[in-house]
Amino acid sequence: VVRFKGGDPFVFGRGGEEAEALVAEGLPFEVVPGVTAATGAAAFSGIPVTHRREAVRLTLVTAHESIKEQGPQVRWDLLGKDPHATLVGYMGLSALKGAVARLLDAGLAADTPAAMVENATTSAQRVVRATLAGLPAEVERVGLRPPALFLIGPTADRAERLDWFARQPLAGQRLVVPAREDVLAALLEAAGAEVLSVPLPLRPAARAAIGALPLTGCVLSRPAEVELLEDERTGAWWRGEPVAFCRGRAVASRARGAGWPLVEELESDASAARLVERILDRGCRGRL
């Protein structure tokens, strides 16, 4: 039995409780560490959570915990006393206002750099940056939604220079590309898109992957591909209103006939570079 978890099983993943239950039943197990959300969000937002002489400590808290009544509370009073540190709050959206107020109370400077990252590491990632004091209002203004975590500390404003992920030409694009087009898929990915390279007809695992976040486009090169996606496109699990980027007139006609609301027609031999250009022309960038 493999129990998959996002992130690391022992970092706010309840892996400890599950392992204890296995031991109690006498069942052997292994624990496989993973990339926890804090470091994933840091890498993809360009915030080095440690930096020599600037942030010499990294603390992860589950900010959510602190708004429950029972159990040990996060010691915001202590955390707010060390400016040379990065503080990352998991599930931080609902607890943000309270956490910021307590950190300010404890003496953390109001102009401490801070950021909140929604849907970290995905095509739907959105990053809001502000000062510590200004973060709650800015997060509310932009309308961030869970899952989101906050990063507070002196290095958070380095994202202004180091946000490589958001600067990629196709940042924010989430494209379905038939698995047959593997070279094209690799080139679109290199340009910053999240590419779902899936065999057609779709299998259940591919549907689950596609449905995890809204799509922005589908790259279609054959009329048969339009047909194979036609029933899928109207499924309840299908999210977003992706543009059909159709290579060739026949493919585009088929897509229009089948009722795709957004169809872009390209040359039948359109290259990856041409496709990138058209996606950019279409203006369907990420949500920020």
Next chain:
Amino acid sequence: VVRFKGGDPFVFGRGGEEAEALVAEGLPFEVVPGVTAATGAAAFSGIPVTHRREAVRLTLVTAHESIKEQGPQVRWDLLGKDPHATLVGYMGLSALKGAVARLLDAGLAADTPAAMVENATTSAQRVVRATLAGLPAEVERVGLRPPALFLIGPTADRAERLDWFARQPLAGQRLVVPAREDVLAALLEAAGAEVLSVPLPLRPAARAAIGALPLTGCVLSRPAEVELLEDERTGAWWRGEPVAFCRGRAVASRARGAGWPLVEELESDASAARLVERILDRGCRGRL
């Protein structure tokens, strides 16, 4: 250009400094997050660094930093005031005594569970567990060496039950197995050994991998394999005094003739199960 780092580039990896240098030169880059040593060591020593109602905060520090004179210091005084937390100290060996003294001064209970992990996640992993107050003496008694990190917090004694890694039959074994024997390699790995499945003759990359830590054994199934390893075995990069587990009399004779000091002869058709048994009989377990 790919710059490989152990762990996560932004967690005590100086990735921020390197990224700033790239930006200054106008060079594009990507940052790929990784499994940082703290979570790797936690998973492989069976210490859940967070646990509901027990440890609601995880702090990573580079303990080394605190013994330098310049720059911001780790605030042990603050860290010692929160018992519902796990504190992980990277490069913690030289700083351990000082860190423990300051944590105790700050009020952290002397009987707080604690552990130090050497060579985390590898076949050479050694774990020392003690109370916070007792950890420095125990680490010295056992003679731990860098690289090592410490974990301090209420969940550290859960390792008594959750140390799945050290309980595997072949824990501590580091075996060279010719790549041809891929099924055997998988079975030995499943029994807990670190298996270096390498094509013969060895290529430079294989030598680098083998030389990273001491070997405990080589599984040899053909006289030609003994020959191909003969010149390697005496190389300066070769570490440890591995046992030659030889399948068949001809292979064993060859190994003895070639001067392997430790030779174990098995049936020429010895199965993986038989091999596991012989490795255990040989008693060459890990170092603790």
